[in-house]
Amino acid sequence: MIKASVIGWPIGHSRSPLIHGYWLKLHHIEGAYEKIAVAPQDLQAFLSGLREGDHVGTNVTLPHKEAAVAFINAPDARVRRIGALNTIWREEGRLHATSTDGQGFVSNTLQCINDFTLAHKNITILGAGGSARAIVDELLRCNVSQLNIFNRTHSRAQAIATHFGLSVNAIEQQHLNQCLVTTDLLINTTSTGMNAEGHIQLDWTKLKSDAVVADIVYTPLMTSFLQAAAHRNHRIVPGLGMLLHQAVIGFEKWFGVTPKVTSELYDLIARDIDPDYRT
Ligand SMILES: NC(=O)c1ccc[n+]([C@@H]2O[C@H](COP(=O)([O-])OP(=O)(O)OC[C@H]3O[C@@H](n4cnc5c(N)ncnc54)[C@H](OP(=O)(O)O)[C@@H]3O)[C@@H](O)[C@H]2O)c1
Numbered sequence: 001m002i003k004a005s006v007i008g009w010p011i012g013h014s015r016s017p018l019i020h021g022y023w024l025k026l027h028h029i030e031g032a033y034e035k036i037a038v039a040p041q042d043l044q045a046f047l048s049g050l051r052e053g054d055h056v057g058t059n060v061t062l063p064h065k066e067a068a069v070a071f072i073n074a075p076d077a078r079v080r081r082i083g084a085l086n087t088i089w090r091e092e093g094r095l096h097a098t099s100t101d102g103q104g105f106v107s108n109t110l111q112c113i114n115d116f117t118l119a120h121k122n123i124t125i126l127g128a129g130g131s132a133r134a135i136v137d138e139l140l141r142c143n144v145s146q147l148n149i150f151n152r153t154h155s156r157a158q159a160i161a162t163h164f165g166l167s168v169n170a171i172e173q174q175h176l177n178q179c180l181v182t183t184d185l186l187i188n189t190t191s192t193g194m195n196a197e198g199h200i201q202l203d204w205t206k207l208k209s210d211a212v213v214a215d216i217v218y219t220p221l222m223t224s225f226l227q228a229a230a231h232r233n234h235r236i237v238p239g240l241g242m243l244l245h246q247a248v249i250g251f252e253k254w255f256g257v258t259p260k261v262t263s264e265l266y267d268l269i270a271r272d273i274d275p276d277y278r279t
Contacts, residue, residue, distance in 0.1 A: 188215040
């Protein structure tokens, strides 16, 4: 039986088994997908074990996304550009890897807001962690006009701007509100900071009135960032869809079927996150 997994340390919170389990059942595939806690010191040995046997690949989450790159035979261009991966599969005894977060973000945004296009748009990203890096890499492939990155630790935003080049600007707090005036898509990639205490200060009245607002955080499903945007009648993109879309590529590599992100799947995972969730 073909087996795949998700590894992390810790891994208890992962919804990936529910997502892949749903698709396995839907497509009548006799496969398995499980979560496995792998401590940093065991990462190399775990990945070596994927080179043979029925365990053919894995998703990789924190804290292994960057460290795992060193143990892959054939990282794709995305992994080489961003220095991190989240999906590993085996081909003829060699480990291949990609990062699907950027594609997951873009697919989710375009599915949620079906008349929105990315070409020639101004985009502001809050946060400069691993997921921001993957999203910047993908957005630059979508012919966007301008990417502004604001981060609590400015040097990390600067590092992304330097890495990706001229169309990416690292902005400082005093220029953030001014940036919002021409922003078509505002994205929160910080793991926190949008709560009542407010670690990132934004003046929502400055944001372009037809801007789309996305959050990649999906617990809670409706973050306070999205609530503030919806309150001002912005169209919003919740983060759970990104989790579902980024999973498609791994499933296809391991089990040979391209699964769909449907409202039934969304509702299943949303109910797991929030038992009071209603469609
Ligand atoms: N929907 C999905 O499929 C998906 C995929 C990947 C990640 N995520 C979620 O996205 C979030 C970020 O993930 P990541 O991998 O990019 O994490 P990461 O590499 O640890 O980066 C975290 C980012 O959040 C910022 N931050 C943390 N605490 C903050 C605070 N109190 N105020 C302001 N900024 C703060 C950090 O700023 P500093 O640099 O100043 O520390 C950094 O920019 C996580 O919640 C993760 O669960 C969702």
